[in-house]
Amino acid sequence: MQSVTRPPQNNHSDTALNLDPTILLPPGYYQHTYMQSGNMSAPAVLLPSDEVPRDNLPTDNSNPLRLGPGLRILSQPSSKGSDHVLTATQAGMLSIDAKRNAASLLTFPNRRYIPTVNDFVIAQIHHSSADFFHCVITPHTPHALLGQLSFEGASKKTRPMLKQGEMVYARVQSVGVGAGAEVELTCVSAATGKAEGGMGPLSGGMVFDVSTGMAARLIRASSAPVENTDPIEGLVVLSELGRKLESLGGFEIAVGRNGKVWVDCSDAAEGAVKATIAIGRCLQETDQQNLHAHDQKKLVTKVLRELKLVS
Amino acid sequence: MVSPILSQLNRPDGSAAYKCPATGYNILGAVNGPVELPARRDALKPEEATVEVFVKPGTTTAGVAERYVEGILRSVLGKVVLGREKGFPRRGVIITLAIAGGENMDRGDSYLTILPSLLHAALLSMISASVPLSMTFSAALFGVTKTGDIVRDPSPTAAKASVSLHVFAISSKGHLLLNESEGRFDFDTWELVHQRALSVCQGTASADGDVTMGEGAASASLHGLIREAVEDQIYSDYAYKLDSI
Amino acid sequence: MRPAHPKEAAQKPTNFIEPARPQPSMSSREEPLSIPERDFILEALGQNLRLDGRQFDEYRPLNISFGEEYGHVKLQLGKTSIIVRISAEITKPFEDRPFDGSFNINMELSNMGSPAWENGRSNDLEPYVLEALDRIIRHSNALDTESLCILKGVSCWAIRADIHVIDFDGNITDAACIGVMAGLQHFRRPDSVVKDGRVIVYGLEQRVPCFNDSKQVIVDATRKEEQAAEGDLVIGINSAGDVCYISKHAGAPIDAMLIVTKTNLAWEKVKVLNAIVDKALQADLSKRADFGMADESRAANDRLIQPE
Numbered sequence: 001m002q003s004v005t006r007p008p009q010n011n012h013s014d015t016a017l018n019l020d021p022t023i024l025l026p027p028g029y030y031q032h033t034y035m036q037s038g039n040m041s042a043p044a045v046l047l048p049s050d051e052v053p054r055d056n057l058p059t060d061n062s063n064p065l066r067l068g069p070g071l072r073i074l075s076q077p078s079s080k081g082s083d084h085v086l087t088a089t090q091a092g093m094l095s096i097d098a099k100r101n102a103a104s105l106l107t108f109p110n111r112r113y114i115p116t117v118n119d120f121v122i123a124q125i126h127h128s129s130a131d132f133f134h135c136v137i138t139p140h141t142p143h144a145l146l147g148q149l150s151f152e153g154a155s156k157k158t159r160p161m162l163k164q165g166e167m168v169y170a171r172v173q174s175v176g177v178g179a180g181a182e183v184e185l186t187c188v189s190a191a192t193g194k195a196e197g198g199m200g201p202l203s204g205g206m207v208f209d210v211s212t213g214m215a216a217r218l219i220r221a222s223s224a225p226v227e228n229t230d231p232i233e234g235l236v237v238l239s240e241l242g243r244k245l246e247s248l249g250g251f252e253i254a255v256g257r258n259g260k261v262w263v264d265c266s267d268a269a270e271g272a273v274k275a276t277i278a279i280g281r282c283l284q285e286t287d288q289q290n291l292h293a294h295d296q297k298k299l300v301t302k303v304l305r306e307l308k309l310v311s
Numbered sequence: 312m313v314s315p316i317l318s319q320l321n322r323p324d325g326s327a328a329y330k331c332p333a334t335g336y337n338i339l340g341a342v343n344g345p346v347e348l349p350a351r352r353d354a355l356k357p358e359e360a361t362v363e364v365f366v367k368p369g370t371t372t373a374g375v376a377e378r379y380v381e382g383i384l385r386s387v388l389g390k391v392v393l394g395r396e397k398g399f400p401r402r403g404v405i406i407t408l409a410i411a412g413g414e415n416m417d418r419g420d421s422y423l424t425i426l427p428s429l430l431h432a433a434l435l436s437m438i439s440a441s442v443p444l445s446m447t448f449s450a451a452l453f454g455v456t457k458t459g460d461i462v463r464d465p466s467p468t469a470a471k472a473s474v475s476l477h478v479f480a481i482s483s484k485g486h487l488l489l490n491e492s493e494g495r496f497d498f499d500t501w502e503l504v505h506q507r508a509l510s511v512c513q514g515t516a517s518a519d520g521d522v523t524m525g526e527g528a529a530s531a532s533l534h535g536l537i538r539e540a541v542e543d544q545i546y547s548d549y550a551y552k553l554d555s556i
Numbered sequence: 557m558r559p560a561h562p563k564e565a566a567q568k569p570t571n572f573i574e575p576a577r578p579q580p581s582m583s584s585r586e587e588p589l590s591i592p593e594r595d596f597i598l599e600a601l602g603q604n605l606r607l608d609g610r611q612f613d614e615y616r617p618l619n620i621s622f623g624e625e626y627g628h629v630k631l632q633l634g635k636t637s638i639i640v641r642i643s644a645e646i647t648k649p650f651e652d653r654p655f656d657g658s659f660n661i662n663m664e665l666s667n668m669g670s671p672a673w674e675n676g677r678s679n680d681l682e683p684y685v686l687e688a689l690d691r692i693i694r695h696s697n698a699l700d701t702e703s704l705c706i707l708k709g710v711s712c713w714a715i716r717a718d719i720h721v722i723d724f725d726g727n728i729t730d731a732a733c734i735g736v737m738a739g740l741q742h743f744r745r746p747d748s749v750v751k752d753g754r755v756i757v758y759g760l761e762q763r764v765p766c767f768n769d770s771k772q773v774i775v776d777a778t779r780k781e782e783q784a785a786e787g788d789l790v791i792g793i794n795s796a797g798d799v800c801y802i803s804k805h806a807g808a809p810i811d812a813m814l815i816v817t818k819t820n821l822a823w824e825k826v827k828v829l830n831a832i833v834d835k836a837l838q839a840d841l842s843k844r845a846d847f848g849m850a851d852e853s854r855a856a857n858d859r860l861i862q863p864e
Contacts (some may be wrong), residue, residue, distance in 0.1 A: 043552070045542045047446035048391075049483050069397070070441070089393055089443040091541045093549050108317070109548055112324040112344065116400035124590045140346040140671050165591040175397070188312055206596035225644040234551025262592070273600050277607055281542035288321075291437070294523065306609055320723045321635050322670050335624075339639075339722060341668035365675035367666055370643035370718050371674075407668040407675060409720050413637050547739050 043095070046088035046105065049173070051278060057086075058098045068095075068104025069116070109213020109287075112275045113138050113258040115183045118171045120197065122256030123185060133162055135170075135185060137258045144183035146170060151187045152195035159202055167202045169254045198254050204265030205252075208280040212259045213288035219255050224294065237286045237296040241306070244304055245275055274307045314536065315431065315437040317544040323390065325440020327430040327540075330412070333358075333464030334452075336428040337412030340436035345402030359394030369410040380422045380429065384408075387480055387489045388433055393443040404432050404442055408461045412451060414467055423491055424470045425454050426478045430489075431537065438541055448488050449512045449533035450480035453504045455496060461507055473499070479508035565758060583681065584670040589783040597784040601772045608634075608778070613821055618829065620738055620836035623682045627743030631735040634778065637723035640735035642715065642743040649705065649712040657704020657712035661689050661736060662719065669721035685729050688803060692792035693736055696800040713745060726779040737831045742840065773818060775825065789815065791822040795830055 052071065067073070070090035075083070092105035101224050115121070115137060123135035126143055134143035134249040145167065148159050152227055162168065170185040210218075221232040238253070238290060245251060249267030256262070265275040281303050304310045320326035323341035330337045330409060348361060364384045366377040384406075392404060408429050427450035434447060452466035454473035462469060470476055475494030482488050492501065514532020531539070571694065589597075610616070616634025623630065627642030649656055665673040665682055673679055693699065704713040717736045721728055777785060787807025794798045799819055804810060 043549075045545045047483070047538055047541055048438070049446035070443070089396065090441045090447070091438045091545065092441070093545050093552070095552075106545075106549055106552070107441040108325065108439050108544070110324060110439065112346075114345070116397075124587070136587055140343070140585075142347050163591070165588060165594070167590050167592055202592060204595075205592055207590060207592050221380050230488050273596070273603050273605060275598060276596065277605060277609070280607065281609065290547060292551065303609075307605075320637070320668070321725065322723050323668055324671070326668070337623075339668070339720075341666075341722070343667055343671040346671060363675070365666060367664065367668075367720065367721075369641050370716060372662065372664070403676065405667045405671075407666045409639070409666065409668060409722065411641075411720065411722075412625065412628060 045091070045092045045093050048087075048089055051089050052086035052088065052094060052103065056094060056096055056102050057103060058096055064102045066100065066102040068102065069114075070105035070107055071103060073260070074148065083133060106213075109211040111140075111177070111212055112210045113215075115144065115172045116173050117172050117175055117258075119169065119257040120199075120255070121170060121172060121185070121258045122202065122260040122262055123170055123258075125166045125168065125169050127164055128162065133168075135168070136184075137183065142182070144172075144185050146185040146187070150185070151200060152193070162201060167207060167262070169199050169202055171196075171197075171199060198252075202254065202262050202264075204266055205262055206276050206280060208261045208263060210261055210283055210287045211258055214255065214259050214283070215255055215259050215261070216281075217288045218298055219257065222255070234293055235296070236293045237282050237291075237300060240297050240300045241279055241282060244300060244310060245278075248275055248309070251275060251279060271309060274309055278303045278307050278309060314543070315435050315540040317435055317540060318548075323436075323440070325438070325442070327432055327435030327439055328411070329428055329435060331428040331431075331464065334424060334428065334466060335358045335413045336410065336425050338425075338432035339409045339411040340432035341407045342404060342433075342436040342440040342442060343407075344404035344440060344442055345399045348403035348404060348405075356394070356401075358400055358433045360392060360401075362389045362392055362394070362406065363403055363406065364406045364433070367407065367409040369412070376420075376422050380426060383426065383489070384429060384433060385493060387430065387448075390488065391434075391444050391446055391482070392437070392447065393445050396443040399443070400417035404437070405434060406438075408432055415442075420467070421470060421476060421493060423476045423478050423493060424452060424465070424467055426450065426491065427464075427480075431479055431533075435537065435540060439544070444487075445459065446482045446484055447534070447537060448480050448482045449506050449537055450478060450489065451511045451533060453479070453507060455494070455500055455504065457468040459500070461504055463507070463511060476502045477501070477508075479505060479512070481509055485509070485513060505521045513527070584689065585674070586783070589780060592610045593780060594784045597781060601774070602810045604795060605780070606774065606843065610776075612772065613825075614776075615825065615829070618734070618832050620734070620833060622738075622742055622836070622840040627739045627740040629735050629742065629846045631731055631738070633727060633731045633734075633776065635723060635725035636721075636727060636731050638728065638731050639720040639722060640732070640734050640739040640772070641718045641720070642739040643718070643737075644713050644715050644743075644745050646706065646711050647714040649709060650660075651709075654709035655705050656701040657706075657714060657715075659694055659699050659701055659704070661694065661717045663689075663722055663732065664722070665724075669724040681728070684805065685732055688729050688790050688792070688801065689733055689736060691803075692733060693740075696792070696794065698737070698794065699740060713741075715740075715745075724779065726777050726782045730776060733792075734829055734833060741833070741837055773814065775821075789818065791815075791819055793819070793822050793826045795826070797823055797826075 030300055041165050044056060046052065060064065067086070070088060070092055071086055072234055074085050074087055088105060090105055090107045092107035095106050097106050121137050123137050123144060123146065126134045126136050128134065128148070131148055133146040133148065137144050149155070151160055154160070168187060170187045173184045173186040175181060175183050189196040217233045217235060223234045241252065248271050249269070251263060251265040251266070254262040261281045263276050265272045268275045282300055285291065285299055291299060315327055315329045317327045318325065319328060320341060323343050325342040327340045328337070329340065345360060363386055364381045366381050367373060368377060388406065394400065404470045410425070430450040437444060452464055454462045454470050454474070455475045456462060457474055466475060473494065475492060475496040478489065478491045479487065480489035513534055597607065604612070606612070619632040621630045622628060629633070629640040631638050631640065647658070663682060663686055665679060667673055667675045704715065706712055717739060719732045719735065774781065787810065788805055789810060790801065790803040790805070794800050802815065
């Protein structure tokens, strides 16, 4: 889904967001006055051990409430039997999605990525063994396993021979249970057996590092509906780049939740390297300096001019 | 008051700079986690995360005193880290604290004077790295003078002249997380200092009438200081969300 | 920390054009660069482009500021960030050098600078950088150790520089060298015994060009550029323009003429970097003057905390 074709806004997909459905509360736990989801004055920032204010929670009683990472449910014995409270385990801004009946925490964007099932990641091959490629998702964590045959149409004869240092766009298939569990990746969709969303080896192009928060933001923005013309998640940098680089042949990007963005402009012929550098710099600066929408546009203009890609 | 700064470093997963306004100690904290700990695979707890603390003095090589204070920090921080959350079992949370500014400590000086600053820097760095925590806390140093007065955050010179020194860490729920004392004191004194610590950390007036209200009223509580620092950083990181509301 | 004897310097082979050896891992245990990244960085260099838009001979923005204490430097070179602290204590001089104080540079790479560095363990980068600093600052007598003598054979000052790498994005040799030099110039010894109370410092700077297989030479490489490089060359030049250190550590062979041309480039850079350090020192001095802290004797008195 993150393989954005040109122009980037055209991409959309029905793939589920990366909300961790770790805890599903049965309906009916929260019966409070109905509040519209958008009317919080200032979004609540929670610190570890803070309780989630119940007023903010969605009140759709027909569906279970979905909790994202950073929130947990605690049972407290009280006079009326046991009472459930939601508390934060990380610091972040409470984010409520009333439509999907979900609550999650927006935590610090710099944090380390923790593999979660169904996430798209960009992994680097470290070495291969008889059945697996051992891949690095984040530095200095145990390797994730990618089956040698977990590629579209792969058989013993046709499987890709990936070398150390090559990169793949893959989906987290499982993270195992309990301590010491291994993370497994796959490059095919379990349902169709096809490499959906551009999964597979990434050849050529360049991989840029961004914060995990930025990666999540890019993914959320790219999965928004096409007809939405407002800046999504405050991001206009990609659409702006897409518009300005269209004449050069456009570009392809793939976003990994582990804070990596693969950019390929091979259609741009001579301008390919410059265009790739421009995209990388715009993304990284937007990320690091928390640029607002109009500053993102200025940045794109500035960078493209510096690289002499536009006059 | 200089408020702590979070997430200013690029490489570590989380970082914080904490400057203690009274003692002048400037601590830089960084946290990486969850990461693999290759060196001590056997010693790892199989079901939860291992918390490692490393204290790096500003102008000397780390020695016995640092190892000692690391032990104290490890036990406090280990209590608040939820080491069984997803991604953390068998991995390490590595906390590095560098004494980046402030008076040099001579060998044999009490490490208690710097302990609260180290604790705050470590806590804020862990929050910045989004390490799951069961609670937050704040810590304060008190000296008891010869005349029996309780001084909050005595300077290193004043600390040397004190009869006893106490460091308390109070959790956001009001638990006593850490109690380190040295010198001569009786239980009544300890109880007084404890009450004072509760009011300094939580910012609530204690039931005990002795507590001077001056500092409690003038400056916010330490819990409040921590909360503000975190809120500031979250609001600046998610400025794009706030604009759209 | 490191054994220190000027004689070492003399034994260094003068032939620095060595056969190609595999480039040592410049950033120990750092995850290796991926193939797309390496290929792209090299391809871009082939088109005279660097990822951050710099020219080949352009440094990243250098930002130096000083802390409240003397000799406390905060230095940022792009995203590489270090803190240098200079301290002094009174000690007994070495038997064979009764007139000399001592000066030591200490650097311990911690998990703060990079998740790749393990706390309490040394790695390849540490000795590499320390050797360069040792040669450039210590062995070339950038610091006048004789001025550190208090009483012949009885007491002298031991000056110590502690380098804390708090954020690593390549080129700590330059950052550390500039930081230590700035720190030494900023430092005031906590004594009123010696007139002036100032450590005598002769300015010195240095630079690291880094080059890849197509013989493109760039200065101030970032971490990823360092990882993609085939070799590196360190040239140390003091403020008088004398070359006091050249190291061709390992990696691809290098043309002798290149060393000559790059030394000229280094000299240009040294002047620029020195100007930045001087400006930062001046800014700090006027800031202190505003606070009435410029009075050196007062500062010295404040710091009279050394035990006898």
